[in-house]
Structure formats: structure tokens, C-alpha cells
Amino acid sequence: MGSSVSYREEEGVIAVLERGTVSASDFESAIDAIARLNRETGCSRVFVDARDQRSLTDGLDAYDRAVHAAGRLASTGIRVCILVADRLVNGHRFFETVSRNRGLLTQVFDDEAAAWEWLHDGK
Numbered sequence: 420m421g422s423s424v425s426y427r428e429e430e431g432v433i434a435v436l437e438r439g440t441v442s443a444s445d446f447e448s449a450i451d452a453i454a455r456l457n458r459e460t461g462c463s464r465v466f467v468d469a470r471d472q473r474s475l476t477d478g479l480d481a482y483d484r485a486v487h488a489a490g491r492l493a494s495t496g497i498r499v500c501i502l503v504a505d506r507l508v509n510g511h512r513f514f515e516t517v518s519r520n521r522g523l524l525t526q527v528f529d530d531e532a533a534a535w536e537w538l539h540d541g542k
Contacts, residue, residue: 421445424452426460432538433462437469446484450491457495464538467501469511478513485514489521499525500534 422445423436433456435449453465492499499518503511511527518525528534 422449424449424456426456426462428460430466431462432464432466433457433460435465435467436471437467438471439473441472443480443484447487450488453497454491454495457492457497463495463497465497465499466534466538467499469501469503469507472503472507481510481514482517485517485523485525486521488525489518489523493522497523498538499523500538501525501527502531502534503527503529505529 421438422441425434426432427434433453435453437449441449457463488499501511501515508527508529515525515527526534526537528537
């Protein structure tokens with residue numbers, strides 16, 4: 420199914436919707452789109468809705484994706500919140516840790532209100 424990326428001016432976010440299985444190619448394209456929208460709009464808040472994601476990639480793939488995302492986005496000041504289904508929270512924590520260790524402020528949530536609050540409060 421993949422990822423779709425758009426700028427939502429009324430919400431002040433770059434929105435990413437992940438559905439089904441997201442291939443490495445889809446993920447890299449989404450990161451490129453986020454970087455482009457950041458340059459074009461100046462928006463530094465990214466809201467990833469991954470609640471419809473079927474499963475996680477394996478640990479090595481999650482590591483590679485986190486390294487790629489941080490490499491492209493860490494210097495931009497972007498904040499990324501990832502909203503996931505409760506059953507996938509722990510698996511996404513590895514991605515969160517690897518990307519944070521490389522300078523990309525990322526936080527995983529299973530509660531939508533908490534995700535929006537974190538994204539807009541700057542904490």
C-alpha cells in the first residue's frame with residue numbers, strides 16, 4: 420500500500436499516512452517528500468499516522484530506515500511523531516531510539532491527543 424505525504428497548512432504539519440506494508444522504496448520516497456515540503460513550506464512538524472500499518476519491518480530494516488531518515492532530516496530541526504496501533508508501539512521504539520541517537524527528534528505514540536500535544540508543544 421505504501422505512504423502518502425502532504426502538507427496540511429490548516430494543521431501546520433507535514434502529514435504522512437502509512438497503510439499496509441511500506442516498502443523500503445516507499446519509505447525513502449516519503450522521506451524525500453518530507454525534506455522537499457520542509458524546504459518549500461518551512462514546516463518542521465511531521466505527523467505520521469501509521470495506525471493502518473499491518474506490521475513492522477525486521478530490526479535491521481528498521482535500523483536502516485532510521486539511519487536514512489536521520490541522515491536526511493536531522494539537520495532540518497524537524498520533529499516527527501509517529502502514531503501507531505497499540506500492538507505496534509514497542510516495535511517502533513527501536514526506530515525512535517536509533518533516529519534520536521542520530522539527531523532526529525522522534526516520538527512514538529498510541530494516543531492521538533498525546534501525539535498532537537507533543538508535536539505542537541515543542542517538548
